[in-house]
Amino acid sequence: MAPARFPLSTYRVQFNTAFPFVEATKLIPYWHGLGITDCYSSPYFKAVPGSPHGYDVVDPTALNPEVGTPEEYEAFVKALQASGMGQLLDVVPNHMGIGRMVNTWWADVLENGPSSPYSIFFDIDWDPVKRELHDKVLLPILGDLYGHVLENQEITLEYEEGAFFVRYYDHRLPLSPRSGAKVLAYRLDRLIQCVGRGHAPIEELQSIITGLGHLPPRHERDPARVEERYREKAILRKRLAAVVRDSAVVGAFITDNVALFNGTKGDPRSFDLLDDLLDAQVYRLAYWRVASEEINYRRFFDVNELAAIRVEDPVVFQEVHRLVFRLLKEGAVTGLRIDHVDGLYSPSEYLTQLQAWARREMAPSEEKDRPLYLIVEKILGKDEPLPETWPVYGTSGYDFMNLVNGLFVDQSSERRMTDLYARFIHKRLVYQDVVYESKKLIMQAAMSSELNVLGHYLNRLSERDRRSRDFTLNSLTHAIREIVACFPVYRTYVTAGAGGVLDRDRAFIRLAVARAKRRNPALSGLVFDFVRDLLLKQRDARTEEDERLQQQFVMKFQQITSPVTAKGVEDTAFYIYNRLVSLNEVGGDPEQFGLSVEAFHRAMQERQARWPLALSATSTHDTKRSEDVRARINVLSELPQEWRSHILHWAKLNKRFKTEVEGDEAPDRNEEYLLYQTLIGAWPFEELDAMGFRSFQARIQQYLAKALKEAKVHTSWVNPNPAYEEAVANFIDRILDQSRANPFLQNFLPFQRRIAAYGLWNSLAQLVLKLTAPGVPDFYQGTELWNFSLVDPDNRRPVDFSARRRLLEELQQACASSPERTALVRHLLEHRTDGRLKFYALFSLLTYRRSRPELFSNGTYVPLGIVGERKDQACAFARLEQDQAVVVAVPRLVTRLCADANRPPIGPEIWGESWMTVPSWNARTHYRNLLTGENLAPSLAEGRHVLRLGDVFRELPVAVLERLT
Structure with a gap:
């Protein structure tokens, strides 16, 4: 493999069925002509069918067939190389997609339990607090209570080619081999009486049942016995398929048994057979709402369909990266972007492993400690540096994005904008309080299971020491919850072994505990001190078991703070605290109202000194608003008096279109404040015809529907309130109605056009800064022209590349014809x-x-x-x-x-x-x-x-x- 390659610019593309390798290959001359040096590819390994983004990988060892064939991928790579371009690949090491049961590794675990060789791949707690889940996996996929779903015949037993399965809509779940004997043995005596003894197919069936009963159990860990289980179950499956195929009697018998197990609607007792069969499985089917409290596999945030994987295990690391490493060795991929690095057990060790592999496999380069161009998706908190011990070249660019955005916010108007916001919504929100309450809400509504597990870990530790055994489980769990809610950064990076606590992490932990104490004066500070000392590794471990448990607690704690912060801040607080929403960006701090030129210069000098090859992004697939939307909204900070005058006037004009839903005004004042800023930022430059206007109106309605659910004030993803959402959608319809004289639009549009005119210069300026300041400028697909997209899925709309290619040709000709x-x-x-x-x-x-x-x-x-x-x-x-x-x-x-x-x-x-x-x-x-x-x-x-x-x-x-x- 060639020495390390460093990009000079990147263009991010989103691969899916609508944009496969073939289409990307056609665009390589365009990207090269534009001046791009590297294609920045979204994940394209095999994902859940129909995935629009590729982050739900189901097989990291294979390309996604929906994106293209190996031959089409090879053509794409060769075209890049012919143009002298590299490829930065987005890698997902933290989780896998398990939806619709198309993940063969996950399916194997559900069939074989802890004995599955893939059981070590997933972060499953096989011995959870809930004893009924011992050696089981909770599967919260049901749309209603288990008993209701079962007796409504939505869960059914199926037979196919020697194996039994459980069907729940598009979920096809395997049956553990031994439990299949229950179906085969049911009514067998009656069948023997009918056909008589000595009937060869029946004797074969009896032999199969005996064989299934003698299979090693699913909790078996001995490699030889596990191998025996897999070998024998495969043989027995073939034998069963053969006897069913050859004997109409046996085939009819199994068909009738399956029907009996599936019960009869209206007869609850008829479902006892299937209930008993399901109880014998590795998985426990459950109502999706119980996931937050009882789920026993780690997820990506709170998404049940994304199961966390354990890349800290060497076997898992090698298998998950097998295809990645091959592509790197072949030169098809020249750099990696690591998705959600904070979700990993030990980010530092993982990144070091990647570079260690590169040192072994890549040709020597000048950067011997970092031969692989490696960047991480890392959201840095206020004043938080990227750990310099990480062998990476920087982040994927959220830090740069918020620095350059702050330069175009007028710091002198902060007080006036804060007062206006408070006056408009009739409440003075304190951002840190919003974050604190939002994180607590996430822990209660979406991640209480993870908190309960941590609480029980902590309880076990406290019971092992006479100095702490009087701390109750409730007080310990409460202390953890409060410390996490007060945590100032996404996570710390304490490592195993002696020491292992960075100075930065020590400061963050102490700050979080101090804040938690201040917010809980009625709770004994000793409990908080106990947790603090464990996190700082300052508590003596009397035995090796004590040390193991303490380390386990610390590492699990670190993996929880990140998703709680992400969901609590980015996906909750950012939709509640709407003072100036251009500041509510991934990696941003809405409290930081603008940035001085001097502060920007200092940040850029530090960036050049430490991370000169980090990405410089202004729009990504994860941003809440595109760069050009933010550039417009920033202008409002320069015109606080005009903004005040207009928004108060609009509220009066539009009050008649609000609807009362269960005593609440829809939309409420805070949501209305967000809506007006959104319209200011997203309104297109071009005049819209009737169809175009309807499309824009629908985009705004879809955005607000998502924003309402993310805020979790009047509705949410977990507990939707259709009546409230419909009332807000109707409000948008009414205030944007062009079929009549509309005083709001008559007043709004001239002001919006003025803001847009000013915002254009902000956009142009931030573009030039991105292209010339320290870092590698990254361009999200479609942002070559003015782009007024909102949060996904709005920012994943198809891009008109034909128009862009024509424009490039015109500019190339114009520039070539005359200097x-x-x-x-x-x-x-x-x-x-x-x-x-x-x-x-x-x-x-x-x-x-x-x-x-x-x-x-x-x-x-x-x-x-x-x-x-x-x-x-x-x-x-x-x-x-x-x-x-x-x-x-x-x-x-x-x-x-x-x-x-x-x-x-x-x-x-x-x-x-x-x-x-x-x-x-x-x-x-x-x-x-x-x-x-x-x-x-x-x-x-x-x-x-x-x-x-x-x-x-x-x-x-x-x-x-x-x-x-």
């Missing part, structure tokens, strides 16, 4: 709402970036000072690498520059006497604007080389200046 760009830029600026201006900037800077890899990968980041009357309205820096240099300047807070939103913030009359310092080389140094083709010569002022901002932004309100001499 003079001014006329082209003026034309694009005049028609800026069609998206070609964004596309042009992207194309121009990507191709330049590809031609200067060292400058953008290794170049020093130098903040540049700005003086004059507009010093707060711009951000500028330089990238320097030996004799190469570029100077970058973008505007910010543009409403202060232009009272007329339709006027671009360009020219000396806008920027006045404002100057930007540029690096000094010699008196002859001058620059060429890569976007406009203009040449600029610095002046000397007070011993410094400077450029007038009015000249820098003469034709276009963003600038990337290449030093020529």
